[in-house]
Structure formats: C-alpha cells, structure tokens
Amino acid sequence: MATDDTTRGTDRRTLLKGAAAIGAVAAGAQLLPGAARYAQAQSSAPIKIGFQVHRTGIGAAYGRWYDRTTKAAAKLINDGGGINGRPVEIIAEDDGTDPKRGAEVIEKFATKHECDVAFGTLFSHVVIGSAPRAGELKLPYFVVSEGHHVASGMLNRYTLQPGITDVKSQVQSMAPWVADNLGKKVTMIYPDFAFGHDHRDYFSEAIERQGGNVIAKIAIPPRETSFFKYLPKIPKDTEVLYHVMVGPGVLTFVKEMGEYFGDKRPEIFGFIDSLEAVDIASPGLEFLEGSHFWEGYPRYAGENQSAHDKFYREAVGVDENGASLSDPKDVSTFAHMFGCWETLHILKAGMEAADYKGPKDRQALIEAVENMDVFPESRAHPQGSKLFNGRTHQAFGHQHISRVEGGKLVPVHKTSIFDTVYEDETDYTKMSF
Amino acid sequence: MDLISYLPFSLPHPALLAAGVLEGTVLAAVLALTALGLSIVFGIMRVVNVAHGEFYMLGAVLAWFITHTVSGTVGGPPWLGFGIALIVAPLVVASMAAATDWLVLKRLDYDPEATIVATIGILYIIQQLALTFYGPDARPVEAPFDFRVQTPWFGYSGYKLSVVGAAILLMLVVWLVLTRTKIGLIMRATQYDRETAQAFGIPVDKVYAGVFALGAGLAAIGAVLIVPIQQAHYLMGGDPLLLSFIVVILGGLGSLRGTLVAAIFIGLSDGIISTLYEPTLAKILATLLVAMVLVFRPQGLFGARAA
Numbered sequence: 001m002a003t004d005d006t007t008r009g010t011d012r013r014t015l016l017k018g019a020a021a022i023g024a025v026a027a028g029a030q031l032l033p034g035a036a037r038y039a040q041a042q043s044s045a046p047i048k049i050g051f052q053v054h055r056t057g058i059g060a061a062y063g064r065w066y067d068r069t070t071k072a073a074a075k076l077i078n079d080g081g082g083i084n085g086r087p088v089e090i091i092a093e094d095d096g097t098d099p100k101r102g103a104e105v106i107e108k109f110a111t112k113h114e115c116d117v118a119f120g121t122l123f124s125h126v127v128i129g130s131a132p133r134a135g136e137l138k139l140p141y142f143v144v145s146e147g148h149h150v151a152s153g154m155l156n157r158y159t160l161q162p163g164i165t166d167v168k169s170q171v172q173s174m175a176p177w178v179a180d181n182l183g184k185k186v187t188m189i190y191p192d193f194a195f196g197h198d199h200r201d202y203f204s205e206a207i208e209r210q211g212g213n214v215i216a217k218i219a220i221p222p223r224e225t226s227f228f229k230y231l232p233k234i235p236k237d238t239e240v241l242y243h244v245m246v247g248p249g250v251l252t253f254v255k256e257m258g259e260y261f262g263d264k265r266p267e268i269f270g271f272i273d274s275l276e277a278v279d280i281a282s283p284g285l286e287f288l289e290g291s292h293f294w295e296g297y298p299r300y301a302g303e304n305q306s307a308h309d310k311f312y313r314e315a316v317g318v319d320e321n322g323a324s325l326s327d328p329k330d331v332s333t334f335a336h337m338f339g340c341w342e343t344l345h346i347l348k349a350g351m352e353a354a355d356y357k358g359p360k361d362r363q364a365l366i367e368a369v370e371n372m373d374v375f376p377e378s379r380a381h382p383q384g385s386k387l388f389n390g391r392t393h394q395a396f397g398h399q400h401i402s403r404v405e406g407g408k409l410v411p412v413h414k415t416s417i418f419d420t421v422y423e424d425e426t427d428y429t430k431m432s433f
Numbered sequence: 434m435d436l437i438s439y440l441p442f443s444l445p446h447p448a449l450l451a452a453g454v455l456e457g458t459v460l461a462a463v464l465a466l467t468a469l470g471l472s473i474v475f476g477i478m479r480v481v482n483v484a485h486g487e488f489y490m491l492g493a494v495l496a497w498f499i500t501h502t503v504s505g506t507v508g509g510p511p512w513l514g515f516g517i518a519l520i521v522a523p524l525v526v527a528s529m530a531a532a533t534d535w536l537v538l539k540r541l542d543y544d545p546e547a548t549i550v551a552t553i554g555i556l557y558i559i560q561q562l563a564l565t566f567y568g569p570d571a572r573p574v575e576a577p578f579d580f581r582v583q584t585p586w587f588g589y590s591g592y593k594l595s596v597v598g599a600a601i602l603l604m605l606v607v608w609l610v611l612t613r614t615k616i617g618l619i620m621r622a623t624q625y626d627r628e629t630a631q632a633f634g635i636p637v638d639k640v641y642a643g644v645f646a647l648g649a650g651l652a653a654i655g656a657v658l659i660v661p662i663q664q665a666h667y668l669m670g671g672d673p674l675l676l677s678f679i680v681v682i683l684g685g686l687g688s689l690r691g692t693l694v695a696a697i698f699i700g701l702s703d704g705i706i707s708t709l710y711e712p713t714l715a716k717i718l719a720t721l722l723v724a725m726v727l728v729f730r731p732q733g734l735f736g737a738r739a740a
Binding site: 060232 | 448449452453455456564568569570571573575581583586587588589590662663664666668669672704707708712713
C-alpha cells in the first residue's frame with residue numbers, strides 16, 4: 001500500500017515537473033521572437049494588426065475564410081513592400097463568436113500584443129460587444145461586419161467599417177427589385193439578434209416605400225438547430241419568403257423549408273448568409289432552384305469576370321465556383337470575406353496618408369481614413385467601386401441579386417451604388433478622440 | 434384542386450397543432466433515449482453524468498466520420514454508411530465511456546460530489562477534443578432514406594417519423610434487457626444494494642463500467658438517429674443535456690418508467706408550445722415545471738424515495 005502511494009506520488013511529481021517544463025518552453029518560445037524584434041531597428045519593426053477572428057463558435061465557417069483572405073491580403077501587401085516600408089504582421093486571436101470574449105481579445109491586442117490597430121470580425125453582437133472597449137483603449141477598430149451599428153452612430157470614433165457595406169444599404173437596394181419581380185407581401189425569417197433586427201427594421205421600411213408590406217416577422221434564436229416548428233407561422237398569403245439565417249443550422253433550415261413546402265412554395269428571396277460556406281448543389285437544397293439570393297460579391301465568377309476578380313480569387317485560393325482550390329467541397333464565404341481584403345488595403349492607404357509611425361499616430365490614421373471618399377475598382381477593391389462616408393464611418397457599394405439555376409448562383413441584377421445610400425444618422429468626426 | 438401547402442395565419446389551427454404534435458413526438462422519442470441513458474447511470478451508479486450531452490455529440494460526430502468515409506472513399510450509398518454508423522458509433526462511444534469509468538469515476542470511488550466535478554471536466558475535454566479533431570463546423574449527414582409525407586397542410590420528413598419508430602424499438606430492447614435477462618438482473622441487484630451484490634459475487638466494478646457504457650451508448654444512438662435531421666456540431670451536446678436533466682428530474686431520478694413518461698410529456702409540450710407560441714416559452718415552462726417538482730415532489734413524479 002505504502003509502495004503504491006509512493007509510486008503514485010512520484011508519478012505525480014514527475015508529471016508536474018513535465019508540465020512545468022512544457023510551460024517554460026512555451027513561455028520561452030513566446031519571449032524569444034519578441035526579444036528579437038526589439039533588437040531590430042524601430043523603422044523596420046512590423047506594423048501589428050490584431051485580427052479578431054471567429055475560429056470557434058457559430059461563426060467558425062466565416063472565421064476560416066476571413067482568416068485565409070486576411071493572410072492573402074497581408075502577403076500581397078508585404079510582397080509589395082509593406083506599409084510605409086514596414087512589414088505587416090497579423091496577430092490572430094479567436095473571439096469564439098462571443099461578445100464577451102471579443103472584448104477580451106481587443107484588450108489583449110492593446111495591452112499584451114501592443115497592436116497598432118484591431119481588425120476583423122463579422123458577427124454583429126461581437127462587434128457591438130467589442131467596440132466600446134476599443135474606444136476606451138483608443139485602439140482603431142476596423143470591422144468587417146455588415147451591421148448597421150457603425151453607421152447608426154451606436155459605436156464610437158475608433159470603430160470604422162470601410163471595407164464592407166451595411167445591412168441597411170443592402171436591404172434598401174434589394175426592396176425595389178423584390179417588389180417589382182417577386183411580390184409585395186413578405187414574410188421575414190431572421191436571427192434574433194442585432195444583425196437580424198437590422199434586416200427586420202430596414203427591409204420593412206424599404207418594402208413599404210415600394211407599396212409592399214411585411215405580413216409576418218419570424219425571429220429565430222441564433223443557436224437554434226431545428227426549424228420546422230417556425231414554419232407553420234408563415235402566413236398563407238405570403239408572396240415572398242425572405243430568409244436570412246446564420247449559424248451552424250442553416251443547411252437544416254433550408255432542408256426543412258423544402259420538406260415543408262414541397263413543390264408549392266412562395267417566391268423565396270434569401271440573403272446568401274443563409275448558405276455561405278455551403279455548396280448550393282448539396283443534397284436537400286434542390287428545392288431552392290429558381291429562388292433568389294442577395295450576394296455581396298457573386299460567388300460564381302461567370303463570363304464577365306474582371307481581371308481584378310481573377311487576381312483576387314487566385315491570391316486567396318478560390319476557384320471560379322467560390323470554393324477552395326485545394327478542396328472543391330470547401331466552399332468559401334465569398335459574399336463577405338472580400339471585406340477583409342479591402343479593409344486591409346484601406347488600412348494601408350490610411351497609414352500611408354497619415355505617415356503612420358506608431359500608436360501615437362492612431363488619431364491621424366482615423367482622420368486620414370475619414371477623409372477618404374471613393375475607392376475605385378482595383379486589385380485592392382475587387383468587389384467593385386465604393387463610396388466611403390467619413391462622417392458615418394461606413395462604405396457603400398454595388399449589391400447583387402442571383403438566381404439559383406442548376407445548383408449554381410447566376411447573377412441577374414446589380415444595383416447602382418446610389419440605390420444603397422441613405423441619409424447620415426450620425427457624425428463621428430464631431431466626436432472627440 | 435387548389436390545395437395550398439402553406440398555412441393560414443389564424444390562431445390555433447389544426448395544422449399548427451399537427452405540426453406541433455409531429456415535432457413534439459420526434460423530440461420525445463430522441464429525448465426518451467437520451468434521458469434513459471442518464472437515468473440508468475444515475476439509478477444504478479448514483480453518478481450525475483454532466484458529460485452525458487458530450488457522449489451524445491460524440492455519437493453524432495462519429496456518425497459524420499463514418500458516413501463521410503463510406504460515401505467519400507468507398508462510394509457506398511447513404512443507407513450503408515448510416516447503418517454502419519448506427520452500430521459502430523454507439524459501440525465506440527460506449528467503450529470510451531467504459532474507459533472513462535475505469536480511468537476517472539472508479540478512482541473517485543463514485544463519490545457523488547466528486548463525480549459531478551469530474552464529469553464537468555470530462556465534458557470540456559470531450560468538447561475540446563471534438564473541436565480539435567473535427568473542427569468548429571456543423572456538418573450534415575445524409576439520411577439513409579428520405580421521403581416526404583404530405584399532410585393536408587404541409588409536408589413532413591418521412592425520415593423523422595421513422596426515427597420515432599426506431600426509438601420505440603430501442604427502448605423496448607433496453608426494457609427487455611433490464612427486466613428479462615441475467616445482465617439486467619445483475620444491474621438491478623447492484624442498484625438495489627451495492628454491497629450485498631458484491632458479497633454475492635457480483636463484479637460491481639464491471640457492472641458499473643457496463644452501465645456507464647450503456648448510458649453513453651444510448652445517448653450516442655439518439656445522436657446518430659438525429660444527426661441527419663440536425664447536422665453534427667461540437668457544441669450540440671448542451672441542449673440534450675439540459676432537456677435530459679429536466680426529464681430525469683421530472684420523472685424521478687432512476688425511475689425508467691418516469692423517464693419515459695416525462696420524455697413524452699416534455700417532448701410533446703415543447704413541440705406544441707414552440708409551434709403555437711415561442712420556443713423560448715417552452716423552455717421557460719419546462720424549467721419552471723422542474724423547479725415546482727423539486728419544491729413539491731423532490732423525488733420526482735415516479736421516484737420511489739427522495740434521492
């Protein structure tokens with residue numbers, strides 16, 4: 001018995017020693033590159049961009065592709081000489097698609113990693129949870145989120161969204177086409193948090209301006225896994241079913257819709273968010289044939305592919321169907337992830353305009369970006385030209401509508417940028433730093 | 434004939450009720466299987482297995498790996514992969530559970546408090562292992578067969594209905610094993626009085642490992658059945674765990690009959706209330722009911738004595 005205990009004790013001690021050793025090695029590994037960096041001249045030290053990414057949680061598919069796009073853009077920028085002659089270093093941290101964790105990650109960027117700026121994330125609740133902390137830490141926070149919370153004035157001077165358009169402008173430009181081509185009595189199915197509420201509020205307004213109305217609003221909790229129970233709430237006289245779903249259950253959602261309606265369905269207009277990272281030709285999705293989708297950036301390259309689009313796809317590693325070059329089943333979040341690419345290029349332009357040298361120039365960087373107004377279509381902006389409103393910190397761009405034909409998305413309509421513009425709701429430039 | 438397949442928006446319409454009952458029945462069937470596992474483990478071992486939902490998740494994730502391998506590399510039809518998954522995934526999960534019992538629970542001498550904390554730890558370990566090796570995505574598993582049943586108002590998945598049949602069959606088997614076989618007799622003897630059972634030469638350690646494996650295996654079977662409806666995801670264990678606890682507490686800890694009745698009650702009420710009103714309301718009411726049962730009848734509806 002005593003021997004047994006001794007052996008066990010020894011084992012435990014050995015184990016503890018082993019653990020301590022591993023800890024020491026890990027700590028050393030963290031310290032060394034930092035030490036090496038300090039040894040370098042200040043001017044060649046990298047510009048550190050803290051990248052808040054949904055590696056886990058319900059936004060993981062977006063996170064994977066935001067990560068790939070960001071790495072590709074950073075590589076392109078570094079291959080072209082970096083920013084102000086300094087290389088860009090992307091420091092990625094998982095936010096778990098969780099607002100609380102998001103704020104902690106921002107804190108880590110500012111204090112532990114000493115990043116110059118923070119950048120990244122998609123899900124609106126994470127952005128809304130993180131932005132106040134970025135403002136307090138005076139850390140410029142460039143989001144790629146689509147939410148209207150930037151332009152609505154809800155956030156702060158340090159939070160900008162120059163690389164992706166917001167929900168309000170997207171839905172406002174969709175409403176006329178939906179009313180003219182699909183129908184005027186709309187039932188909306190949307191996730192029950194900020195992003196979904198933006199859809200609900202701004203699409204309702206926009207379709208009313210077209211003489212239509214939303215006859216039912218069905219909110220679904222973000223972590224729901226089974227959707228059939230919501231479907232009987234769709235009114236009988238629905239002409240258009242509008243869906244915008246996110247999270248791990250989207251494929252189930254579409255399949256259950258198919259089972260529910262069979263071949264007698266209303267017109268269906270969805271935001272591609274419902275099927276980002278999902279192959280349109282997946283089994284169970286056949287019933288979407290002939291339905292329509294909003295796309296921020298058409299997933300399928302099509303015949304009129306621009307040279308910029310071709311370049312962008314190659315750099316990120318995406319084929320003409322919007323899937324990974326190495327695995328055609330690994331479909332990208334194509335309609336959104338361009339925002340990371342474009343935002344990093346805007347960051348580069350802003351830092352160059354502000355002659356950014358270090359954290360003391362953060363305000364100058366924000367002012368430089370606020371002074372921007374047009375982003376012409378280019379390698380840096382492959383999705384297309386955009387207008388930027390420095391007062392509301394929000395970009396405006398073309399929107400696309402595609403139809404599902406033969407298990408693919410075929411673009412049928414492209415809005416003008418002016419269809420997407422609305423009156424300012426705030427002026428961040430009047431806010432003090 | 435102008436038969437519309439979507440519904441009028443009037444309050445309790447037979448169609449809404451039908452949808453609620455259908456959804457509720459499917460939920461009840463899967464819940465009964467999952468909660469049965471939790472209930473058996475508690476009844477016989479007096480262990481509250483907080484990691485139960487993770488064994489469920491493991492079943493779903495393994496089902497994805499198996500069906501994916503069968504259809505991807507061998508090119509087999511969906512039913513083949515699913516059939517293999519239905520047998521292999523629960524066996525793998527059960528052996529992992531047996532190993533967990535031997536590695537962790539046995540060393541804690543099945544102390545009720547210690548095992549709760551230990552199974553919380555196991556919950557996180559399994560979840561993070563799934564995240565590491567399976568990844569954060571929700572992946573679909575194709576149903577072994579699929580047909581659409583048309584009701585007068587809407588269509589319904591034929592596969593979902595067959596899940597109910599499969600669950601009833603499995604529960605019958607479990608009931609027969611527990612009441613009609615020697616293994617069942619040994620399990621019941623262990624539950625009744627562990628020490629006396631040991632004195633009569635029953636290898637209690639082995640029984641415990643077997644019971645823990647059976648509990649996890651039942652959760653895994655439930656998950657394999659549900660995964661063509663839901664998609665496999667590393668965080669999917671949370672909901673079934675909560676609902677299983679609700680069911681087990683309502684039914685009476687350790688009472689199999691109570692578990693079954695409570696599963697049907699919770700499943701149906703969740704389905705009907707979710708469809709007629711809000712899913713959140715269904716969860717609120719179920720949790721409230723549990724609180725009331727704990728206050729006024731702590732042994733549960735069918736529990737023989739206070740736990």
